[in-house]
Amino acid sequence: DTAVSQTPKYLVTQMGNDKSIKCEQNLGHDTMxxxxxxxxxxxxxxxxxxxxxxxxxxxVPNRFSPKSPDKAHLNLHINSLELGDSAVYFCASSRxxxxxxxxxxxxRLTVV
Amino acid sequence: xxxxxxxxxxxxxxxxxxxxLSCTYDTSESDYYLFWxxxxxxRQMILVIRQEAYKQQNATENRFSVNFQKAAKSFSLKISDxxxxxxxMYFCAYRRRNQxxxxxxxxxxxIP
Numbered sequence: 001d002t003a004v005s006q007t008p009k010y011l012v013t014q015m016g017n018d019k020s021i022k023c024e025q026n027l028g029h030d031t032m033x034x035x036x037x038x039x040x041x042x043x044x045x046x047x048x049x050x051x052x053x054x055x056x057x058x059x060v061p062n063r064f065s066p067k068s069p070d071k072a073h074l075n076l077h078i079n080s081l082e083l084g085d086s087a088v089y090f091c092a093s094s095r096x097x098x099x100x101x102x103x104x105x106x107x108r109l110t111v112v
Numbered sequence: 113x114x115x116x117x118x119x120x121x122x123x124x125x126x127x128x129x130x131x132x133l134s135c136t137y138d139t140s141e142s143d144y145y146l147f148w149x150x151x152x153x154x155r156q157m158i159l160v161i162r163q164e165a166y167k168q169q170n171a172t173e174n175r176f177s178v179n180f181q182k183a184a185k186s187f188s189l190k191i192s193d194x195x196x197x198x199x200x201m202y203f204c205a206y207r208r209r210n211q212x213x214x215x216x217x218x219x220x221x222x223i224p
Contacts, residue, residue, distance in 0.1 A: 041151075041219075042214075043214040092157075106156070
């Protein structure tokens, strides 16, 4: 069983489209995250979310929005895609404040 | 704000030799966690080693060990008996409560 799974692994889409990336974790963790990794491999936090609190990195455009139907899922919706959104997006999860983050395999988004 | 600095964008090591990757961080907290992650070309983020700040003893996992200097806010990773499979990007990470902060990464090449 994959601990943190993301779909799709690859996504190619045109500018202006709206797309979603799904994330599910089966670890029973209470906090989930979205990270963006750019072409220079920098990992940048976009959102962290648990039952009580959504923390948004203020540099993230409001075209990006997390949606959590339940504790095990945190999906990422992106509206009006731009060329600069091309990157690898990682979902991750952790438990409380005492463990490492477990990562999904990443979604490579290419906007053309 | 917490920041993590990896001053070596690239490193190389001969197979079977030892290499040390550097990491420093900035924090005013006394209770936190530090991690090293490995990202091979497959792009999966893999936990290498974890260190709790309240523990004075340096963490060790097989060929991987850390030199944790809390006062100096330094957290270096030593890889002994380097293997070809160790070639990857290595990220240092700091965790405080539900927030993870990553360094910019060090690309490690292993020379046969």
